[in-house]
Amino acid sequence: MQDPKNISRVACVGTGVIGGGWAAHFLARGYDVLAWDPGAQAEAALKRLIETAWPALESLGLAAGASLDRLRFTDSLQEAVGDVAFVQESGPERLDLKRKLLAELAAATGEETIIASSTSGYSMTDMAAEAEDASRLVVGHPFNPPYLIPLVEVVGGERTAGWAVDQACAFYELAGKSVIRMERELPGFIGNRLQDAIWREALHMVAEGEATVEQIDQAIVDGPGLRWALMGPCLTFHLAGGEGGMAHMLDHFGPALKEPWTRLEAPELTKELRDSMVEGCEREAGERNIAELVRERDRGLIAILKALRESNTGGARQ
Amino acid sequence: MQDPKNISRVACVGTGVIGGGWAAHFLARGYDVLAWDPGAQAEAALKRLIETAWPALESLGLAAGASLDRLRFTDSLQEAVGDVAFVQESGPERLDLKRKLLAELAAATGEETIIASSTSGYSMTDMAAEAEDASRLVVGHPFNPPYLIPLVEVVGGERTAGWAVDQACAFYELAGKSVIRMERELPGFIGNRLQDAIWREALHMVAEGEATVEQIDQAIVDGPGLRWALMGPCLTFHLAGGEGGMAHMLDHFGPALKEPWTRLEAPELTKELRDSMVEGCEREAGERNIAELVRERDRGLIAILKALRESNTGGARQ
Known part of the structure; x- marks a missing residue:
């Protein structure tokens, strides 16, 4: 070959x-x-x-x-x-x-x-x-x-x-x-699965009059979307747990998974799932502790905010 | 007051x-x-x-x-x-x-x-x-x-x-x-609803061994996450429809909503929902046609890619 x-x-x-x-x-x-x-x-x-x-x-x-x-x-x-x-x-x-x-x-x-x-x-x-x-x-x-x-x-x-x-x-x-x-075939692969979860929730919200198209886009662009250009949803939540990281986040905010925050029900937060999430975040973080990750996130966010401002693109900005 | x-x-x-x-x-x-x-x-x-x-x-x-x-x-x-x-x-x-x-x-x-x-x-x-x-x-x-x-x-x-x-x-x-x-109370407001849709799909995927934490984060950071710092999911798909915008996108890719691309089922794509999405995107786009939006997206993406490179943050980059 x-x-x-x-x-x-x-x-x-x-x-x-x-x-x-x-x-x-x-x-x-x-x-x-x-x-x-x-x-x-x-x-x-x-x-x-x-x-x-x-x-x-x-x-x-x-x-x-x-x-x-x-x-x-x-x-x-x-x-x-x-x-x-x-x-x-x-x-x-x-x-x-x-x-x-x-x-x-x-x-x-x-x-x-x-x-x-x-x-x-x-x-x-x-x-x-x-x-x-x-x-x-x-x-x-x-x-x-x-x-x-x-x-x-x-x-x-x-x-x-x-x-x-x-x-x-x-x-x-x-x-x-x-x-x-990917080790196995999965409808929508990985990126489209995640993207479609947001897209379908957005369609439901518009269909029910819960939010407008503009509010949905503004919510992402001026909110979590800025972080996701830097850190995926898992590492983002690893930082939301303070010094305790993903472990603290899941142990303390896990019950919120039962809340009707989206139409997609969450899986049972078993010990295995909890450990997989924690270990995955730790592998991703490598030698960077939470404080270092926070500094990196902030440095990246500032760079993105400035870049968007200078290129005159993106949503409403500070 | x-x-x-x-x-x-x-x-x-x-x-x-x-x-x-x-x-x-x-x-x-x-x-x-x-x-x-x-x-x-x-x-x-x-x-x-x-x-x-x-x-x-x-x-x-x-x-x-x-x-x-x-x-x-x-x-x-x-x-x-x-x-x-x-x-x-x-x-x-x-x-x-x-x-x-x-x-x-x-x-x-x-x-x-x-x-x-x-x-x-x-x-x-x-x-x-x-x-x-x-x-x-x-x-x-x-x-x-x-x-x-x-x-x-x-x-x-x-x-x-x-x-x-x-x-x-x-x-x-x-x-x-x-x-x-927001005009009405909604569990999780808007941003957390959308964010939680991704988060729950991600948890399901890890629980089922369909993807690792690292793959999920990489998929977002090096994929749709880069676009979402600039344009929300609706305007992003408005651009995916080519010159026909969201209308073309929904009319042609609407059937894909029936595919099991995520665990969240899509709503019925009624004429009302279709029109709401199209009109919302047109309001957001304002006087910018698709070609102008594409140029703006690319300009923004380049600015973000350069900013991330210079600040030495973010995922694997070109």
Whole structure:
């Protein structure tokens, strides 16, 4: 199998908002990108997307050798994927189309080529149904825009080979992504599960007249959303427990889980769950004690508040 | 009733992490702060908290006349609140204690003094049960740390006077907060409802072994969390719909609401709900079309990514 360090060329199959965003990301990280999309005016739309994104990517810093000229759009799917070691598939989010496209890609590529799908929710086990060789098919789920949001979630299907998942993770890391390797298939993966929990609660609240769209967005942007750009919900609550951290937080505020604060009921706070949360936070915190984490959070929040103020974006600010 | 512009002195009752954070905020905004807390070493802890926060507040910019010397800690509750127009109550989060303390505060203050409670979930109708005069009691729910996170949620109880809610909102706005005025009592208010939806889904996932604490935090920090510091979940999805915005997003991705992407079931996507979401997003977007919002989001994301990189905080980054 090819060393991910030697991969210099990537194919982007499907070049809409997500696929085009991937193309921009790979170009900025110094790859050659072969692009294919059967849509009318797809090539022009892709070029517009990348040219719009490029100044942003320049200001964040391009990889050595990165250039817009390393993009090549082709009308032939075979030409796009026939000679690359990594294919990012971002076709329409319809199961029948995904099945057909992934089967085609598996047949059109060499036996060492990884094919990663940007699907936002289908499992690879489902999507691989029509592929003869499903061993190289993985999910590589990004967040929009893929050239700015670092996260990619990687998981294989039942017929995916372990080496293919390893290879995809290693490649994405080298390509500058923040990789979560999932050990099992889960509808919505991890990020969308969490995001959808908020989204569904928000929809319920609007449906019931409990809050407006604007209040919901303001509540997140000027509230917990500012913290979440820095620290996830677990570490955030680790800090809410004072010096006692997550253990204190769960032991003292655990009863609040019974309160009807959202439509989603909480799980039973068993000793096992409590310990998993505490140990997870301690692993994340590493050698940083609570006071250090608080200082880090505050330093990060100040940096974010100033950045938003200077870039004239974001919600109502102090 | 006193013009909020003339309020120059605030009492902070209860000076733990939240109450002390409020004190730091009010001092930085140029108020005199009278503080009271019956805990052992409360005064020393408060001073430490404020001194730790102060350099951050200086770097964000202090209001004219703001000074650490304008803090006065007193052992007498009556002295703290007897002659101020605004009291921020941040006592322990226990209903019996809140009832007792709020009744005491209502009795100890003048008939124009607003008393705002930092409670994270109790309704003012419940908390005001023992107060003779409940007309001036409002919820003023902050997020931690109150001196950096702008959001405050304001709502009255059944016996609260409308003018008191108006007054609290006007005062908080002048004091530099981002105010959500809620029209009705709702368990968990708005921010905690949304935050708790994520938190409960996360607890379920850890309990079932679907994700680790670290994966959950990484998924948020390197994924949707970065966007949420800029744009709430509704406006984020308005941008996910391409040029068609929220209308396109709901019409095309609405069926995904039936998918088991989280444990919380979605509401029925009725025409009314669809229209409320679309109209809300259009109001929020104002004159900005989708392309302008995308540029604004990207500009904000770049500013945040750079700020986090420079302040050496946050998750794995590009």
